[in-house]
Amino acid sequence: MPLWAIHHTPGFFTDEDKRDLAARITDHYERAGLPRFYVVVIFDEIRSENLYVGGEPTSVGLRVVIDHIARHAPDKQRRNGIAHWIKSILQPYLEGKDNLHWEFHVDETSEDLWMINGLIPPPMGSDAEKRWVAQNAVSAY
Amino acid sequence: MPLWAIHHTPGFFTDEDKRDLAARITDHYERAGLPRFYVVVIFDEIRSENLYVGGEPTSVGLRVVIDHIARHAPDKQRRNGIAHWIKSILQPYLEGKDNLHWEFHVDETSEDLWMINGLIPPPMGSDAEKRWVAQNAVSAY
Amino acid sequence: MPLWAIHHTPGFFTDEDKRDLAARITDHYERAGLPRFYVVVIFDEIRSENLYVGGEPTSVGLRVVIDHIARHAPDKQRRNGIAHWIKSILQPYLEGKDNLHWEFHVDETSEDLWMINGLIPPPMGSDAEKRWVAQNAVSAY
DSSP, X not given: OOEEEEEEOTXXXXXXHHHHHHHXXXXXXXXXXXXXXXXXXXXXXXXXXXXXXXXXXXXXXXXXXXXXXXXXXXXXHHHHXXXXXXXXXXXXXXXXXXXXXXXXEEEEOOTTSEEETTBOOOOTTOHHHHXXXXXXXXXXX | XXXXXXXXXXXXXXXXXXXXXXXXXXXXXXHTTOOGGGOEEEEEEOOGGGEEETTEEOSSEEEEEEEEOSOOOOSHHHHHHHXXXXXXXXXXXXXXXXXXXXXXXXXXXXXXXXXXXXXXXXXXXXXXXXXXXXXXXXXXX | OOEEEEEEOTTSSXXXXXXXXXXXXXXXXXXXXXXXXXXXXXEEEOOGGGEEETTEEOSSEEEEEEEEOSOOOOSHXXXXXXXXXXXXXXXXGTTTOTTXXXXXXXXXXXXXXXXETTBOOOOTTOHHXXXXXXXXXXXXX
């Protein structure tokens, strides 16, 4: 469910950074109660001449687009809390980068229009969801 | 209107698979009453080191992101029905792939913030929409 | 906040076109009262065999996906107005292209689930937002 599309300029992440960041993102959602395999992270390198911020080509930039499906925040305070939580995940990868534009936003979409391996995932907090967490795999329910 | 962004690992689809799947998706929407040219399908190959599921790089994976604009499902039952319908479209391309993670979700966005070839498409079920279906082309209305 | 993902077939834009279009998009949002650096434009070239319209591979096509975060249109009339406004931005780049399919849609997402350089941007019309516009930069508020 959370899908992170991480658009970045060349050299922003090493291969090791990518593995680390993907694991770190996954750890955070797991602590929030989600099965690890719900978390999908896509890295997408964009050359400077294809990325513009404020109308200017950008040599060091990070633009993250996140889709949240299984969990929706009910109010502004909770949404802002999630934004700060995402910031804390990304922060270690931003150090020492000057003149950096980094930005993210989250879209929330319907859990009814979603499938993993051919199954509509079980409701939040259900026994079936807990089993999916424990097995870290899809199973019939 | 339906926009299918199909993110996949290398070798997941042959060129012929891509043509077949794009035609198959389009056929399904046409049977639901939409002009064929409403259906746009983008294939996006992602190397294993840029795609993580559950924090692990993924060598065989499929993540489909679909935007529905012209048609919105009014209730949970109908949304689940659409999810099963999408599953049936994808199913033939998943056979024989072991340890596969495949997942899709659909976002529904406003038909008022949408244009094809400079026109806001006609309302669902209107005579103008039927003409667009019959001609498989945009025309003034 | 506005994020424009511009998917296009090879040769659709020259490098100069890209710079011009990105600046033109940014100018339009600036005139609507937004800081220039809110505007992010990503160009994404897609080869014909990876882009299908109506089930057919497409050699000249443009599919733009726009996310609006900081500003939402309150009614249908206003949303249609925005669609026409976006059309006017793209129009100069479409001249002389025969058999062209071009299409865009806009998604509107929550301003509470959004950060630039680690800050939740200030409310629409606030003094802080005006300062961000004047300085064309993020500052604490």
